Amino acid sequence: MKKLLLGDEAIAQGAIDAGLSGVYAYPGTPSTEITEYIQESAIAKERNIHRRWSTNEKTAMEAALGMSYMGKRALVCMKHVGLNVCADPFVNSAMTGTNGGVVVLVADDPSMHSSQDEQDSRFYAKFAMIPTLEPSSQQEAYDMMQEAFDMSENLHLPILMRVTTRMAHSRAVVEVKDEARPQNELNYNAQASNWVLLPAFARKRNVVVTGQQPLLEQMAVESKYNKYIDGADHKLGIIASGIAYNYLMECYPEGCPFPVLKISQYPIPKKLIRRMTDDCEQVLIAEEGQPFIEDQVRGVMPGNAVIKGRLTGELPRTGELNPDFLKKTLGLESSESYAPCEDVTPRPPALCQGCGHRDVYTALNEVLKEYPNARVFGDIGCYTLGFLPPYKAIHSCVDMGASITMAKGASDAGQWPAVAIIGDSTFTHSGMTGLLDAINENADITVIISDNLTTAMTGGQDSAGTNKFEAICKGLGLSEDHLKVVNPIPKNMPEITAAIREEINYHGVSVIIPRRECMQTLQRHLKQKKANK
Structure with missing residues (x-):
């Protein structure tokens, strides 16, 4: 079955179809529509999926952990600054681990359309040693939800899924399942020694989580969402993550002549990156948000390549990317289709009449x-x-x-x-x-x-x-x-x-x-x- 969905709606539908038992969230642009979609979903009502708003992001994260403790699947949604509010339970959730799957959906807001800053949530996941998924299309956003819940339960770790404003609020046709997966049954498999973070127990769990990092890196190398696409011209290689990969493909509708590494699953796939930096004279890194990948590539695995991106000025240091920015950087003709119209006078927002x-x-x-x-x-x-x-x-x-x-x-x-x-x-x-x-x-x-x-x-x-x-x-x-x-x-x-x-x-x-x-x-x-x- 095909549906025309916002990125947020694709995420919501994907979660429902993956056997969701509860969504916990505080409204915040650009993540709000995920919970609203689930609240209006007929199947969510039929299945009695929890879908009321939480008081804040911290209470949302903690309630989701409680649902996971009982073996069921929970989705937590917030905008990027909301991750600051729930940082304590989020970081500690790697130490408790999961029983039922937990996916933490964070919508970042490059260009600060409705936010105080351009915070990049990938840093939080790296800090907490938690895997991250970053879809490059609405179809991937839908598909990743099933895999994220499965991954969470197999690894006994929460999974962070990161999207940005343009992915959250743009529409595309999405192929969805005809039937949703059943919800998990209640189970009592959660081990108290993992969930009681006294130092004696937390130290043991910390060894386990740290020891999982090589496995997570290998999973990223083998992930179907991370692809190395070779090209004929090795003067340049391009690493593109999330929606930036979509923008790159718009620049080359007939196919990119350069090697391309698409990254949508983290930790970064070092083996694939080393292949590119060894094979290419220059590497351009296109990513939405802060230079998260670029920092790591530049610091530990540049090989013989010259690394270019946001830090070197080839791409803007702040704000959203778009295909025109990439076209300029790649020497292609730009249509400037994303430039603001000079004929329209900007009008600041105002309180409604009668407010x-x-x-x-x-x-x-x-x-x-x-x-x-x-x-x-x-x-x-x-x-x-x-x-x-x-x-x-x-x-x-x-x-x-x-x-x-x-x-x-x-x-x-x-x-x-x-x-x-x-x-x-x-x-x-x-x-x-x-x-x-x-x-x-x-x-x-x-x-x-x-x-x-x-x-x-x-x-x-x-x-x-x-x-x-x-x-x-x-x-x-x-x-x-x-x-x-x-x-x-x-x-x-x-x-x-x-x-x-x-x-x-x-x-x-x-x-x-x-x-x-x-x-x-x-x-x-x-x-x-x-x-x-």
């Missing part, structure tokens, strides 16, 4: 006119756009949950007033612990939890703390006298400004929760309600 965040920033700016040295610490979400005109309301945005802890640190340094603004989903993701720190020290900060009842920035997914925020704040120890809920609409501006002013002038921790549903999800819900009548 509650607009009224929150209007009120906050009005009050802070009275405090010329005020500092507002922002966070990750739609409301980050409050940095842009016309609001220009925030002074920082670093990572998920940083607003509250940065405000506390600024207050510790003597700053007043110190205001933190954070969204509802981000607060439960990683803001609650920062608020607990602030409450424990009664830090002189004002926290605004701008609650639009959804995870709006990534498309309106469920927010883990909806209708629980007052209880959470009180449970953390916040005084009820300094917990206020307001409705951010223009007619309530006097009430909102009064609440902000009052809490800024209270020298301790206070929380204000402006609550109004996101305009996008509100319209969606109204349409659904009308359709159901």
Whole structure:
């Protein structure tokens, strides 16, 4: 059966067809559509595959390990910066090993279309001594899921699958199976001595994992996803990984005249690389993201070849690759088809008309006119756009949950007033612990939890703390006298400004929760309600 699928959808379908029992994820572009596809899948519903959003990536990774412990197959999805959040369980998962298969799908974002950095997740897998798969097409993304789960169970290791934005969000026809593999049965084969990471046990497991590395390298050499394709002209050899291989093939529709090494399974296949560096005068390394392969080739196995790539300027050091970049490097005529159109004026993103965040920033700016040295610490979400005109309301945005802890640190340094603004989903993701720190020290900060009842920035997914925020704040120890809920609409501006002013002038921790549903999800819900009548 053939389907037209996004890369994300091919991954999701591949996981379902591989006998998936649970997907665990926190929404983050460009990975969000994987979980959404599984949530809407009829077979996922029929099989009762776990498919609810997790509070953050760390809880997602840990829940997946729990499912693996019981013998079933679990998929964990996140964007690249989410791997930082779950780094502790991810790295330790190599030490515990797996019982049921675990695949950790990470979507990197070169060019930072919707991210804070261009982090390359392959470094994490190398650091953790975990195999990596990097598909070069949507068909490979689908096929690799079955093999990744099998590999995870055979090696007793989690497998990282890495894609990038263009792979995640482009479509292609994919040949899929007519019938999904059955889910694993519960089993009790997990050995406690592997899963209890006391030093005495972890040392033994570390020897096993380290000892597996030569096997993983040999598997990469023999993998059908890593191919050495010889060419007639050995003046140049080309190593292309993941979607960069796809771009290279677009440059040579009749076939590349140079030897090509396609890499889609890691650790890097050193034997195949040595063959190329011995046979070719120059080697160009095309990879999406950071010079991960190039660093290793240049450092330990350059042979007689001159190594070229991102580090030497033949390809751009930052941003996405595309076929035009490769054509220029290879001396081919470039159509510049990927260049931005000069006739279109760039328009920065803006908060939606009617968005509650607009009224929150209007009120906050009005009050802070009275405090010329005020500092507002922002966070990750739609409301980050409050940095842009016309609001220009925030002074920082670093990572998920940083607003509250940065405000506390600024207050510790003597700053007043110190205001933190954070969204509802981000607060439960990683803001609650920062608020607990602030409450424990009664830090002189004002926290605004701008609650639009959804995870709006990534498309309106469920927010883990909806209708629980007052209880959470009180449970953390916040005084009820300094917990206020307001409705951010223009007619309530006097009430909102009064609440902000009052809490800024209270020298301790206070929380204000402006609550109004996101305009996008509100319209969606109204349409659904009308359709159901």
